[in-house]
Amino acid sequence: MPKQLKKINRLRVIDGGLHCKMAFNGLQIISAPMEAPPVKIDALAVEEDTYLIMSAEPTHIPPAEHPLRFLAELASLEPEKPGSIVVRGYNPIRMMAVVHDVNEDPTWREKWIESALCEIFIEIDIRKLSTLGLPLIGTKHGKLKNHRFAELLAKAIKKSAINHLKRLRIIAPVPENVKLIQLLKNRLTVMA
Numbered sequence: 001m002p003k004q005l006k007k008i009n010r011l012r013v014i015d016g017g018l019h020c021k022m023a024f025n026g027l028q029i030i031s032a033p034m035e036a037p038p039v040k041i042d043a044l045a046v047e048e049d050t051y052l053i054m055s056a057e058p059t060h061i062p063p064a065e066h067p068l069r070f071l072a073e074l075a076s077l078e079p080e081k082p083g084s085i086v087v088r089g090y091n092p093i094r095m096m097a098v099v100h101d102v103n104e105d106p107t108w109r110e111k112w113i114e115s116a117l118c119e120i121f122i123e124i125d126i127r128k129l130s131t132l133g134l135p136l137i138g139t140k141h142g143k144l145k146n147h148r149f150a151e152l153l154a155k156a157i158k159k160s161a162i163n164h165l166k167r168l169r170i171i172a173p174v175p176e177n178v179k180l181i182q183l184l185k186n187r188l189t190v191m192a
Contacts, residue, residue, distance in 0.1 A: 083115030
């Protein structure tokens with residue numbers, strides 16, 4: 001009697017490269033472009049400058065008071081500290097990463113980006129949020145390379161006590177999303 005051969009199912013679902021995933025210490029890290037079907041996020045980080053104007057929507061609102069008074073108020077504004085974050089809004093919460101100072105050349109510093117990333121993770125933990133949307137901070141208005149962002153992110157993840165964050169969605173275009181996950185895997189395993 002001939003032996004029966006086992007059928008092996010060799011079919012698997014391929015996601016097309018829009019989503020790349022990895023896990024690190026209970027944290028699921030997903031890298032996908034903005035237009036991919038989104039994971040619901042509790043907070044979204046944005047790249048910002050010390051006066052919080054980079055992410056502001058360009059709208060013209062006529063001042064309700066005299067223009068000189070308005071200009072005096074503008075002159076008295078205090079800039080935010082580079083490397084800090086400013087939290088605004090809700091659903092999702094906006095975490096403005098202050099990584100640019102327009103009075104400096106260049107306007108950004110790697111240490112500010114790393115500090116802001118650490119501050120974001122601290123704030124996530126304080127607020128007990130479980131999902132974060134994170135674009136490649138420092139690459140939009142600055143000239144930080146994507147691979148260097150991955151290295152700074154890996155350092156921030158390792159430095160931070162991540163207790164409540166379960167999913168980190170890195171917002172990156174195809175094919176950079178694949179490269180970023182691979183770089184993070186390499187950096188996080190080397191640092192472990």
